[in-house]
Amino acid sequence: MNWRLLIGLPLLVGVIVTAIMVVESRQHHRQLSVQLSALETERDELNIEFGRLQLEQAALGKTSRIERVAAEQLMMRSPTPTEVEVLRP
Amino acid sequence: MSVRRSPPRRPQAGQRGPNLRGRLQVLSVFLGIAGFILVAKAAEMQLWRSEFYQAKGDARFVREIEIPTSRGMITDRNGEPLAISTPVESIWASPRELLKNPERMGELAAALQLPLEEVKARVEARAERDFVYLRRRLTPDQSEPVMALKIPGVYSAREYQRFYPLGDVAAHVLGYTNIDDQGQEGLELAFNDWLIGKPGAKRVIKDRLGRVVENVELVRAAEPGRTLELSIDRRLQHLVYRELQKALVENSATSASGVVLDVATGEILAMVNLPSYNPNVLDSVPAARRNRAVTDVFEPGSVIKAFTVAAALETGRVMPDTIIETSPGYMPLANHVVRDIRNFGTLTVTGLLTKSSNIAATKLALDMPNEHLHDVLHRFGFGELSGSGFPGEQAGVLSAPQGWGVVEKATISYGYGLSTTVLQLAQAYAAIGNGGVWMPATFVHGGAGEGRAAIDPQLAKTLLGMLETVTGPQGSAQRAGVAGYRVAGKTGTSRRSVAGGYEKRYISVFAGLVPASQPRYAMALMINDPDPKQYYGGLVAAPVFGRVMADALRVLDVPPDNVEQLLAAAPAVPAAEADALTLEAESVAEPLDALRPAAEPVPLQGAR
Numbered sequence: 001m002n003w004r005l006l007i008g009l010p011l012l013v014g015v016i017v018t019a020i021m022v023v024e025s026r027q028h029h030r031q032l033s034v035q036l037s038a039l040e041t042e043r044d045e046l047n048i049e050f051g052r053l054q055l056e057q058a059a060l061g062k063t064s065r066i067e068r069v070a071a072e073q074l075m076m077r078s079p080t081p082t083e084v085e086v087l088r089p
Numbered sequence: 090m091s092v093r094r095s096p097p098r099r100p101q102a103g104q105r106g107p108n109l110r111g112r113l114q115v116l117s118v119f120l121g122i123a124g125f126i127l128v129a130k131a132a133e134m135q136l137w138r139s140e141f142y143q144a145k146g147d148a149r150f151v152r153e154i155e156i157p158t159s160r161g162m163i164t165d166r167n168g169e170p171l172a173i174s175t176p177v178e179s180i181w182a183s184p185r186e187l188l189k190n191p192e193r194m195g196e197l198a199a200a201l202q203l204p205l206e207e208v209k210a211r212v213e214a215r216a217e218r219d220f221v222y223l224r225r226r227l228t229p230d231q232s233e234p235v236m237a238l239k240i241p242g243v244y245s246a247r248e249y250q251r252f253y254p255l256g257d258v259a260a261h262v263l264g265y266t267n268i269d270d271q272g273q274e275g276l277e278l279a280f281n282d283w284l285i286g287k288p289g290a291k292r293v294i295k296d297r298l299g300r301v302v303e304n305v306e307l308v309r310a311a312e313p314g315r316t317l318e319l320s321i322d323r324r325l326q327h328l329v330y331r332e333l334q335k336a337l338v339e340n341s342a343t344s345a346s347g348v349v350l351d352v353a354t355g356e357i358l359a360m361v362n363l364p365s366y367n368p369n370v371l372d373s374v375p376a377a378r379r380n381r382a383v384t385d386v387f388e389p390g391s392v393i394k395a396f397t398v399a400a401a402l403e404t405g406r407v408m409p410d411t412i413i414e415t416s417p418g419y420m421p422l423a424n425h426v427v428r429d430i431r432n433f434g435t436l437t438v439t440g441l442l443t444k445s446s447n448i449a450a451t452k453l454a455l456d457m458p459n460e461h462l463h464d465v466l467h468r469f470g471f472g473e474l475s476g477s478g479f480p481g482e483q484a485g486v487l488s489a490p491q492g493w494g495v496v497e498k499a500t501i502s503y504g505y506g507l508s509t510t511v512l513q514l515a516q517a518y519a520a521i522g523n524g525g526v527w528m529p530a531t532f533v534h535g536g537a538g539e540g541r542a543a544i545d546p547q548l549a550k551t552l553l554g555m556l557e558t559v560t561g562p563q564g565s566a567q568r569a570g571v572a573g574y575r576v577a578g579k580t581g582t583s584r585r586s587v588a589g590g591y592e593k594r595y596i597s598v599f600a601g602l603v604p605a606s607q608p609r610y611a612m613a614l615m616i617n618d619p620d621p622k623q624y625y626g627g628l629v630a631a632p633v634f635g636r637v638m639a640d641a642l643r644v645l646d647v648p649p650d651n652v653e654q655l656l657a658a659a660p661a662v663p664a665a666e667a668d669a670l671t672l673e674a675e676s677v678a679e680p681l682d683a684l685r686p687a688a689e690p691v692p693l694q695g696a697r
Contacts, residue, residue: 030303033304036304047159047176048175048176048229051174051175051176052175054170055173055175055252058169058255059254061169062254063323063324063327064258064327064331078643086649086652
């Protein structure tokens, strides 16, 4: 009887402890997957945003637009040959 | 009786024992068998056929879902985006589920901004199926209200759409993709394997309503498409586009193409075709989508004379200052007449290029073996693919020298009877500027291939100097000049070939190199069918070169190699004078009437 108790009790305790650990790790896993999918969503959204900003930048940086803004709004023009100073080393 | 009656009563207790034991035995045997069956069944399910049952179970709730990935970006040589994929939402429905709630169709159609009839028709046409697209490629802003309705059987799937920020400026080079993100034309097609990503997959557990309950495992991670860095320079591309567009309108031409190459590496810095199309909205006619600079061949006319001269100089029988007699401006040749635009009198070999004399070119060609002229042209890449790998690229026609009669040889010497693309022409001129080394063309930044020596470096240098006279004060292409820079180049004007002959319509061509002291950029351009009143290459095509390069050299920070001219502060050429000069100096290479265009095989002797 005594030796049964000696083997059985630790086993019983072990079973209960591991069972609780399984629950625990399961819960941890769930939490992590929720976190993962949240981060994935965030990553996707940031990527979308990045793509949109890249497009916007490309549209705003179109050479034809820069040219138009420079000439029409900023009144810029190429210097005539008389306005060019050539520096020689 | 009582005795006989009593024994059964007494042994009742005694009999109850064996009886109980018997029942217990029966029961335990029964339970034992049942237990055995259970264990056996469990063993069968767990050990024997576990895979089968696992698969059956998985099939009911484990789903493998695709992780979509985007197509790689295409950038120019400075990393500026030329093609970007951005995510969009496609709304799809399961008709079987959706049709259980037909009363919500109106709501759905309104949110989709589609007519109700159309939505109904589309869903009902596939009533027994589980999948139908309702609307593809909505922006997240558009798709949100649809999904917010939470109509059973309506889902959204992420897809990627391609955007081309440059629009029509680089349309032909980049090409486009279809709705499934596969390259259809241009570099999108040529580099499709490089650009497409590999969609990943993950295994998830879904509940009855199709919601993901748990991620089981990642089957394979999504591999996003790789970025493709082109050799194209966005700024140059725009400059070429702008100036060609201007020339197209001014000359009421039907089409135009231009290519700028990096001389040392053969990288294509700009490639423009007009008319163009907007690749973001595909409703153009397919003909406008052709990249004419590599797919359309034409007879280049006088620009070929540079290579005739190279061949002549290579034989050692003439020098740049050897005198050629071109009087009286026409020359009978086997039932035909070769003409110059006027009588140039005696010309040097350099003068041949400066004035673009057909007679002098013919005389040089007749003085060398067919094979030699063919060999030189072939070394410069005529009749051979450029190496760019562009889909649908043409090699042009350079017929075998054994078949050339005097007439073919004469016409080839000034650019008829052979055909080329604009890219090949730019490449051939780049070889002159690259010390005689012909480089295969490439669209990829840093993708330079192995070059091959076309002519001796010394000869290339001599030729370059001779070509510089073309944009000089006596030359036919002064308008190609760029203030502060030395320019070498050659004009060409050729009659367009049609089936069976040539028409009274023209192609104006210019090919040139800057800065001539140490060429860095080669450009060839072709303007197809300009206004017949003014079709000379020197007037139509050369100014485009000059204007593109004036801006390009500034943008690219190339130091001027002709500072004296800049200091003199004189405009390169007074405009009014230029008209008179160019008109006179330009010589149109007239095809011999009876000759067939290069597109058809030229028969022996060709005298028809």
